[in-house]
Amino acid sequence: MNGLLVSLRKNLALWIIMGVLLALLIMAIRGMPTKDWVITLLRSFSAGAVIFLVASGFSLIFGLLDVLNLAHGTLFMIGAYLGWTVFVRPDTFVDLLPLGALLGSGFMLGPVWESLSLASRLPERLRRILPWMGLAAAVAILLYVLPHYPITAWDLDRYDASPVTYAYLADQGLFVPPEPEKFEGMAPALGLATVVFASLLATLSLTSLTQPILAAEVRPKMRWQPLAAFAAIVAVGLLIFAFNDALTNFLLGLNTTWLFFIAMLVASLTGFGLGALMESTLIRPLYSRPIYQLMLTLGLSAMGIELVRAVWGRPEFTMPKPALFSGSGDGCPATTLAGWLEHQCSTLLILDGRVRVYNEIFIPLVGILVLLAVWILLKRSRLGMIIRAGVQDRQMVEALGINVKRVFTLVFGLGVGLAALGGVLAGPSTGLGSAMGDTVLLNALIALAIGGLTSYPGAAIGSLMVGLLQQFIIKYGAIGIPIPFTDIVFKPTPPLVPASTVLLMVIILLVMPNGLLGKKE
Amino acid sequence: MAEISSSRSLWERLPQPLRSNSGVLTTFVLLALLPFVIALFEGKPPSAVWANQAGTSKFVQGLAIEIFILAVYAISYDLIFGITGLLSFGHAMFFGASAYLTGVMLKSFGWNLWTTLGLVIVLGGVNALLFAIVLPRVKGITFALVTLGMAAVFHIVVQSRELGAYTGSDVGLQGVIVPDFISPASQRLRFYFVALLLMYLVYLLYRRFVSSPTGRVCIAIRENEGRALMLGYNTFYFKLAALTISSITAALAGFLHTLYQPIVTPNVAGLGYTISALLIVLIGGVGTLNGALIGAAVFRLLDFGLRRYLGESASFVSGVVYVAIVLFVPYGIVGTWYLKRLQIRQGWTRLVERFRHSSEA
Numbered sequence: 063m064n065g066l067l068v069s070l071r072k073n074l075a076l077w078i079i080m081g082v083l084l085a086l087l088i089m090a091i092r093g094m095p096t097k098d099w100v101i102t103l104l105r106s107f108s109a110g111a112v113i114f115l116v117a118s119g120f121s122l123i124f125g126l127l128d129v130l131n132l133a134h135g136t137l138f139m140i141g142a143y144l145g146w147t148v149f150v151r152p153d154t155f156v157d158l159l160p161l162g163a164l165l166g167s168g169f170m171l172g173p174v175w176e177s178l179s180l181a182s183r184l185p186e187r188l189r190r191i192l193p194w195m196g197l198a199a200a201v202a203i204l205l206y207v208l209p210h211y212p213i214t215a216w217d218l219d220r221y222d223a224s225p226v227t228y229a230y231l232a233d234q235g236l237f238v239p240p241e242p243e244k245f246e247g248m249a250p251a252l253g254l255a256t257v258v259f260a261s262l263l264a265t266l267s268l269t270s271l272t273q274p275i276l277a278a279e280v281r282p283k284m285r286w287q288p289l290a291a292f293a294a295i296v297a298v299g300l301l302i303f304a305f306n307d308a309l310t311n312f313l314l315g316l317n318t319t320w321l322f323f324i325a326m327l328v329a330s331l332t333g334f335g336l337g338a339l340m341e342s343t344l345i346r347p348l349y350s351r352p353i354y355q356l357m358l359t360l361g362l363s364a365m366g367i368e369l370v371r372a373v374w375g376r377p378e379f380t381m382p383k384p385a386l387f388s389g390s391g392d393g394c395p396a397t398t399l400a401g402w403l404e405h406q407c408s409t410l411l412i413l414d415g416r417v418r419v420y421n422e423i424f425i426p427l428v429g430i431l432v433l434l435a436v437w438i439l440l441k442r443s444r445l446g447m448i449i450r451a452g453v454q455d456r457q458m459v460e461a462l463g464i465n466v467k468r469v470f471t472l473v474f475g476l477g478v479g480l481a482a483l484g485g486v487l488a489g490p491s492t493g494l495g496s497a498m499g500d501t502v503l504l505n506a507l508i509a510l511a512i513g514g515l516t517s518y519p520g521a522a523i524g525s526l527m528v529g530l531l532q533q534f535i536i537k538y539g540a541i542g543i544p545i546p547f548t549d550i551v552f553k554p555t556p557p558l559v560p561a562s563t564v565l566l567m568v569i570i571l572l573v574m575p576n577g578l579l580g581k582k583e
Numbered sequence: 584m585a586e587i588s589s590s591r592s593l594w595e596r597l598p599q600p601l602r603s604n605s606g607v608l609t610t611f612v613l614l615a616l617l618p619f620v621i622a623l624f625e626g627k628p629p630s631a632v633w634a635n636q637a638g639t640s641k642f643v644q645g646l647a648i649e650i651f652i653l654a655v656y657a658i659s660y661d662l663i664f665g666i667t668g669l670l671s672f673g674h675a676m677f678f679g680a681s682a683y684l685t686g687v688m689l690k691s692f693g694w695n696l697w698t699t700l701g702l703v704i705v706l707g708g709v710n711a712l713l714f715a716i717v718l719p720r721v722k723g724i725t726f727a728l729v730t731l732g733m734a735a736v737f738h739i740v741v742q743s744r745e746l747g748a749y750t751g752s753d754v755g756l757q758g759v760i761v762p763d764f765i766s767p768a769s770q771r772l773r774f775y776f777v778a779l780l781l782m783y784l785v786y787l788l789y790r791r792f793v794s795s796p797t798g799r800v801c802i803a804i805r806e807n808e809g810r811a812l813m814l815g816y817n818t819f820y821f822k823l824a825a826l827t828i829s830s831i832t833a834a835l836a837g838f839l840h841t842l843y844q845p846i847v848t849p850n851v852a853g854l855g856y857t858i859s860a861l862l863i864v865l866i867g868g869v870g871t872l873n874g875a876l877i878g879a880a881v882f883r884l885l886d887f888g889l890r891r892y893l894g895e896s897a898s899f900v901s902g903v904v905y906v907a908i909v910l911f912v913p914y915g916i917v918g919t920w921y922l923k924r925l926q927i928r929q930g931w932t933r934l935v936e937r938f939r940h941s942s943e944a
Contacts (some may be wrong), residue, residue: 130724344906354909357865360858361905368899504854511728561739568732575721 075574083527090534093543097415102537103530104422108491110529111429115484117506117513117521118436119477125453125516126473128352129345132359134481135503136366137336141329141482142489142498143374146225146381148325149489150232152313153239155328156306157213163299164257166335168265170291175269189270196267203260207253212243218375226379233382239314242307254303258296268343322384326486333482334475341474346467363499371496378495383408387420387490421491428487432480433522440518449473453516504560505532508567514580523578528563535559611783618644618772635771644775646887648767651778652839653863654879655785658872659832660860665870666793667825668805670723673730674860676737677710677830679852681837683741686756686847687749696762700838707834711827718822731854738852755848759841767843778839782876785832789872792828801825805870866908868915877916 070077091099120134148155184192217223223240231237245253302309313321340362348355382388389406396402397411402419409416410423417423440446448469452459460466484502492498509528513520535554542551554562570578601608619629622640632640656678663669681703688694688702717729740746742753750756761767767774792798800821803811811818841847850856859882867878885904889897912919920927 344910348909351913353869354865354913357862357905358909360862361902361909364898364902364905366902368896368902372896372899507728508732511725515724555744557739557743561736564732564735564739568729568736571725571729571732572717572720575725 076578079570079573079578087530087534090538094537094541097413098537098541100413101415101417101422102533104417104426106526106529106533107426107429108421108529109533110526111426112484112488113502113505113509113528114429114522114525115432115487116481116502117509117525118433118518119480120503120506121510121516121518121521122449122473123477124510126449126456127341127345127349127470129355129474130359131474131477132356132503133340133363133366134359134478134506135499135501136363136370137333137478137499138481138485138488138502139370139494139496139499140336140366141333141485142381142494143370143485144332144482145325145329145486145489146229146374146379146494148328149318149321149381149384150225150228150237151216151239152321153242153310154213154215156302156310156313157215157242160254160299160303160306161211161213161257162332163295163302164254165261167258167292167295167299168261168263169339170295171262171265171288172269173285173288175266178266193267193270196263197271200260200264200267203256203263207248207256207260210246210248210253211257212245214240214242216374224377225374226377229379229381233380239310242310250303254300272343272346317385318382318388319384319386326483329486330479330483334479336475336482337478338471338475340478341471345474346470367496367499374494376496378493380493381489383420383490387418387424418491425487425491428483432483436476436480437518445469445472505563508563510577511567512570512577514577517577517579517581520577520579527566531562531566532559535562607783607787611779614647614779615776617647618775632772635769641771644771645767646883648771648775648778648839648843650880650883651782652836652843653859653883654782654876655839656833656836657860657863657867657879657882658785658789658875659829659836660857661864661867661870661872661875662789662792662829662832663825664861665864665872665875666798666805667801667822668808669822669826670727671714671730672727672854672857673714673732673734674829674833675852675854675856676730676734677707677833678837678840678856679734679741679849680710680737681706681834682841682847682851683750683756685838685841686759689761689841690756690759691749696765703834703838704831707831708827710834711823711830714826714830715819715823718826719819731857734852734857735854738849738854741852742849750849753849755846756841757846759847761842765842774843778843781835781839785835786872786876789828789832793872797821797824802870862905864915866905866915868918868921871915871917871921874915874917881916 091103094102116134116138120131123129123131123134147158216225216228218225221227228237244250313324316324344358344362345355348358386406388408390408392405394405394407395409395411395416396405396407399410401407402410408419410419411417438446440450448459448464448466452466452469456466485498488498488502505528506525509524510521511524512527513522513524535558539554539556539558542553544551574580618632618640621643622629622632622638625639627636627638627640631638635641659677660671660674663671663674684706685699685703688699689696694702713733714730717726717733721729741750744752746752764770765774765777793802800811800816800818801824803814803816804818804821808818811821837851840851863878863882864875865878866881867874867876885901886897889900893900908915914922
């Protein structure tokens, strides 16, 4: 009891704000019939979960690395588009898999490259120029080979083969994969070998560019594990290439629910890889001049958006819902969970209100699962301990002899992976468009500012608040707020949705400059 | 030998302010002559430029006016971000508010140009005060977020349908009638000189401000605010001064923007426009003042050139250029020049010498 009072006195502002917000929420709830507020609450959880997936990664990166990753929204969007590709066009995905494996194979040899680039006895000037030449050569080789590489994809110029059409066909269950392409004007073995060679060249050059040159005494020893990993990745890539058709048919025959989980997994892993690559090559040289990280991430974001437009086209399209959440007809909408499972309905009746199962139940569920998983990772694992310590005091962790560099790369990858997962989740509910990243990034930034920029629970609370505020204002925009003692009914207009979250952020920041749960400086 | 000594003495006879500002003066004269030189290339007499006849020169003047306005806006951001060290994400509000106010006053209220200018300057002061209210509470990234919030609210208000009669909601404000004597269509050369003059006056004023005792304290705040406080400076007033000067300058840029552009879109009040200022300052070099001017030219010309030759994929290439600038010009154009000045000059002399030797041989 005494402890509670002390905590109350210490965090008075926090408790007052929470009390006021809770009172507002209760007032908002009392203004609606029960079924309306239940659905609005569920929708807020859904919106909050997507914002949370972006915000939590952003906050981990900002907390540990002090990098404001303004490309985070774009990576969220790229995740969504990747997930769409796996889900709607498994044949394209299977075509891309060997290419990805072979291109990534060089990275497995990282330690070998380090010792090689350190061992070089080249004169200073050559050592500076050679990596750039190697990188340029690798890019040139890839630019020559990739047009020959067989990828069965969509065609932006033909409407009947555009992503919009494929999204529609997949939704109707009418998708028939087009005839797979073959290597054109090039022997397959030569093409694959060239890709591996380009990957080796590129990764060797990148390593020599980013690694500092150390004395020969501290040169790491050659070990066999990287070589084995390299061989394994190349073997997997070649196997997939050889059994392309079988794998494609297997994925096409799979229930779309499983396919959706595969899409989530692939997008998160690719996001992780992209993030790790971005940190280790581009962000790492910029720790000494943080303000230029803003410019770098802005530039990358512009590039990402334009790349997505070039590959998937400018028109917005939808992503079908997985089979588990798309049923209709007999027994739908379901009234019980068992009934829902049996008929796999898209909607569920709760208190006579229709709830879309995917949007309003599945997304929040995944959000909560990720919240718990990352929470356990942070609190219960050695990596989490290092991350938490690093957020507190980076120099001290370095001084204790921990390889902070590797942890930085991991955390950046983890953050981007979470954002990409959020993108796949948001795909079926909001659709895909090249502006989806900017909106969600702004919302995530607001959520983080509310909750405390570097606090993980703060990210969750902030995202929830942003979701609640937005959804309740949207709902009240439809039913109107009667103003007491007058006959006027005030209907909030759509621009008020972003304005209200921004205002909430400004008010909370003015009262508590570090956010609700941010640490005091 | 005699010639050299006489020229040197002529140089030394020039008054000190002229000598130390030779670069500024030369570029000013060059820019003032630019419209006429371009007309000569096209084979037209300078009198045609004077009479504002259509042609390449008039087009280039238009592009240059946009750059000058952008430069004034960017240098005002450099003052609070680069010199005073306040990261603000709401700078576009300074610019956008005055652009809209100018348009509304001229169009809907029929105000005279000069009274509008007076009001715009007052608005600049008020905006700075608005940002200054939150200054003592929030620092660093939180200040950036709060200013982002204030600017976002302004952006939403400008776009709202309720004010559509005045602001043209999300289409933008159009149909502002500009007085004939400065109309960008019929008196473009005059407009060009006004914008050029404004840019130079602002630049000189800013340089004076930065080397004044007040400006020195602003730099001290950027480097270490706690120390400046401990030395007995009430940093709030210095930040307020920088904010006010910056806001009024940005307001002037917004004023000219409305006069020059046929339509003022809500974009000028959005986050994207603040980001442009940030990018310009980063391209030019943080806290260098003339970097903001050079950065504005690079930014606008890059955008213009890429859009003209590449069309839709222009923003991909500009993204690549930003990344390349970050990697290869580590402190912006002017910042890196200051840092590597000696090396670059040495390399240049070596190159010239090598050529001289080879030509002799």
